[in-house]
Amino acid sequence: MKKNIIALTVAGALAGGSLSLAAAENPDIETMDQKVSYGVGLIMGERMINDVPDLQMEQFLQGFRHGHAGDEDQKRMSREEVQRAMMEYQAQMQEQAGAQQQELAQKNLEAGQQFLAENAEREGVQTTESGLQYEIIEEGDGDTPSAEDRVRVHYTGELISGQVFDSSRERGEPVTFGLNQVIPGWTEGLQLMPEGSRAKLYIPADLAYGPGGNQRIGPNETLVFDVELLKINPGS
Template sequence: MLAAAADTSGEINVAIARAGCIARHFYGTKPSFRLLYPLPPPRMKSKFATTLGLLALGLSAAQGQEVKLNIPGQPAAAAAAPAKPAFSESQLIEEFGWFVGKRVGLAELELSAEEIAIFLKGLSGAAAGKDSPYELEKIGPAMDEFMQKKQAAYLAKLKNKSMAENVAFFAKLKENKAVVELPSGLRYEIVSPGSGPAPKPAETVKVHYTGKLLDGSTFDSSVERKEPAEFQLDQVIPGWTEGLQKLSKGGKIKLYVPPHLAYGDDGRPGIPPGSTLIFDVELLDIKAAAAPAPAVPGAK
């Protein structure tokens, strides 16, 4: 989450808690994704949060960028030889313009040609150092409402697209006789069963997994990170909690998780609203739940 002060008077505090349709990826980098967060992120309430939050984005906030601190007293790393410039200034400025537009999610707002022209008028004024053409305290709430409506319309469009894709996908999946459908709507396919008991919801599991969208694109993979994930089974999305109980240690399973058992209409970075998710999971280990602490005599 990025938070920034909007002015020196302290009258407006800007917080980006959830921009909805802000660009999810930058130059091919993927945001950190963890299954340990099954619920929607908290929605922070702040004055003009949507609009001013978008405007507050800066280069230092780019996703996937590593921040290195120069700590006094520590030996500085040897400076790399400056690379020979490969681009002209006009190319760099053009790319910066693309960067700004991508970061604030202009494509997702689906502005008309007329709206883009008006947007560029405002942008040109800001680039020239001019003051805001209107009083921000007065226009801010209306501007925020307008942007939220634009975002809501885009998200609704994504959701409708996902719903149509889900129906077609699950209709086709019925042809696969190896796939089992549960009353909850979860579908799964045992690749190899493993051996021993299945994990219980309160137990901790260690897994390798790869998560994909219906288009085949990977949104997260512990295999690619070469780092298995560990979590308590009842602390993840419902599709995982239910599905991994069908498996034993050493086994592999393919989960077809409909949106109501995953991230629903909220989605996640890299996961559109209403998405069905496909997971390939290998259950590496099961750790028993910690025993409850013994009761202290006389304690209430």
């Protein structure tokens, strides 16, 4: 988009074509009306970076001018045509986002599979029938929990890139939860750890958050957790 040239040209048209380029680029912001007008434009511009990433500045400014003038004869599209265009655009954006999500999911899946294949060859790493991998760092001497138990743990969660996405250690507070309330990789992995153990869990995507991911984890991410099983059924 040729935003710099178009914006100056149309800004002059908004003022009746009488402004010089320098004045159009740096209008006065002194009166309350001028400040409010600039502020509204600034907020709208910031929002549209994400809402309409391919905003065509010339058409936008013309539509803004026609809408603000309130002259129906000036308007080049009916309200129905605008709504239809908006709906079609939204559908197109959703389709593009879906395609990008699928592409990223496949990329993450393949990277995770390669990581797990190489990791399985390391000494001390064991692989279960489900595909979960685990590595005991410190062996505890307590009981092992069942899926119906509650556990208190300290943990650090990483992507295979090494990026930490969550850590109870950083927060300075262990967490307590039911083993049947977490991702399958945790439910299975914690049942392999005697109380007092510390282990690394290497969790494939299908035992984690799958193709949907979540706010901090992308689609089909393989996850690595450094987990300490502090207590089974704390408080009991």
